[in-house]
Amino acid sequence: MTTHLTGDNLLEARDLEMHFPLKKGILLQRQVGAVRAVDGVSFDVREGETLGIVGESGCGKSTTARLITRLLEPTGGTVTYRGRDVTHLTRRELLPLRREMQMIFQDPYSSLNPRQTVGSVIGEPFVIHGIEKNDAKRKVLVQELMEQVGLNPEHYNRLPHQFSGGQRQRIGVARAIALKPKLVIADEPVSALDVSIQAQIINLLRDLQRELGLTIVFIAHDLSVVRHMCNRVAVMYLGKIVELAEADDVFAHPRHPYTGALLSAVPVPDPQLAKAKRRQVLTGDVPSPTAPPPGCRFHTRCPKAQGRCAHEEPLLEVKDGGNLAACHFPLKAADVADTVPTAGG
């Protein structure tokens, strides 16, 4: 996989695994299985880029985010941040790392403490990391941040309920950029917002990235937003990366049948195109991550599956057009010509 990469990697994930144990019994608990939320995922995050991770609920994209920020300790594999293995660092050892890696969460309603003023929410990172203990000086810093994300600095003493959803997400962004991090992981940052507000937050993130030279890992299920935001895109299905490539390549010539189905399923706000487009509908549901299908995990729902797919797991390899895809029978241009609106473009 590394052959495909150039430039400096800020973060490297190798064979990352997160198996949550399933236990039975009350007193003497014994493990009866595991939810294989993330099951052997490798990727790099390059300095300055926006890497998108897309997939449907339960595919492991949020767990992946929590693993690379070390909010969870992986059960297997390694996370290397700027050349240093951080996979099994203790809480104390992680503290300096936390300064450089921040997260923005999906729900601006539940990710803010309702009793904490906005000033204190945004100022907290300065306290935790002992950067600015002086209240007056910290207030100046916080108000600068509020200004930077488009909040009125006079609202320093307000509580979260006095803000709308879009404004709350701005508070979350201000908190995340307070310590000038290198890497920001945004987990579905706009999906809880109204359509007209989404664009405000998307533009804000893009502006801040330019100003601060941020590297962003952008996790989302909305493919249109991911295409707009990201340089590279990783598509996940049932705990695995099934396709990874430059955003333009993923959208112009998807190689994995699951990527093709995802792209085809996105409704396009253009009636003419909607009429012309053939909507490819996948049958069935995503299998349970406690007992993923053998071979290729997508073979149970894949329109192109053949006998081999059921027992031989495909590797993530370079396919025609430069996409990395894990598939024995990758899609060709003709397969997606009438189902994917961005095909060929």
Added chain:
Amino acid sequence: MAPLLEVKDLSVTFDTEDGRVQAVDKVSYTVESGKALGIVGESGSGKSVSSLTVMGLTRFFSNAIISGEVLFEGRDLLKASDDEIRNLRGNEISMIFQDPLSSLHPFYTIGDQLTEAIRAHRKVSRAQAMDRAVEMLGLVGIPEPRKRVAGYPHEFSGGMRQRVMIAMGLINDPKLLIADEPTTALDVTVQAQILDLLERLQRELDTAIVLITHDLGVVAEVADEIAVMYAGRVVERGQKDAIFAKPRHPYTWGLLRSIPRLDQARGDELVPIPGRPPSLINRPHGCAFHPRCPYVQPDHMRVVPPLEPLADDAAHLVACLLPEAQRTALWNELKAGGTPEEARARAGVTSAGPPVVAEGSQAG
């Protein structure tokens, strides 16, 4: 022939401790059999309250004041008795909601809940009702319906629960199905399955559909006609193709330009609508959109724009005080990729200063 559903000047207000909430303000639309109307709007636009009122679900709120007419097959549902409404609901008119988990009872099997829906309206035996339930589950694409009908909601995935809700909504062959954000909680591939199903029902059973959504892509795929709502009012209404090809309301433009789209070149800056939707207690005077509108003129802050047909298309109605010629010129500029400021300059629309409300200046 009279349309199946005709909503005329429907207004719904709620008296609350904080003041009077004008949730729906003189909303009118019609839906014919076998057609789908898409109601598009953001949170607080009144799109859900208007549909709940059609279903007779707001009449029990003691603080609700409802006026206007809801004619279903010519009969005014607002004047119907509670019993009459109960006979219609789930029978001739049914509704599916956004969150399929909270709409199903966790203690009862899917079969119990489906047969209850039948036996509430039809005198049939339990066994007959169960057969019908199994048939419907099969129709909406639940595998092994005979076996799954005995399952409980928690044993179904989100997409399957939503299909169960659709099965329940359709079990008595309703003439009208109201779907309130039916796919919002679902993943895209599941959404594709549900949209496919809705289209098939419309085609095969001639069901009329009111589809409430914030997703312009979904209405572009499913609806025949579109009503765009803002702050309790319909601001633009017309045939789907007309709305997408030549939208004539600045709010509709804002919606179309603020979303990233797979059908357009990548990398163009999004043009967000400044500010945020207004409070329905203190709605802005005049045109409710004026504080966020880049093309606002002084009189727009006083005069409420009427919903009027366009000169060349009587089926396309718009509530905007800007002259039609100017709006045509503005949209042509916007469509060519211009910013609202550029469009205003080129179309010769004077500026009444920047939009009044910037995000962050007013909380509450």
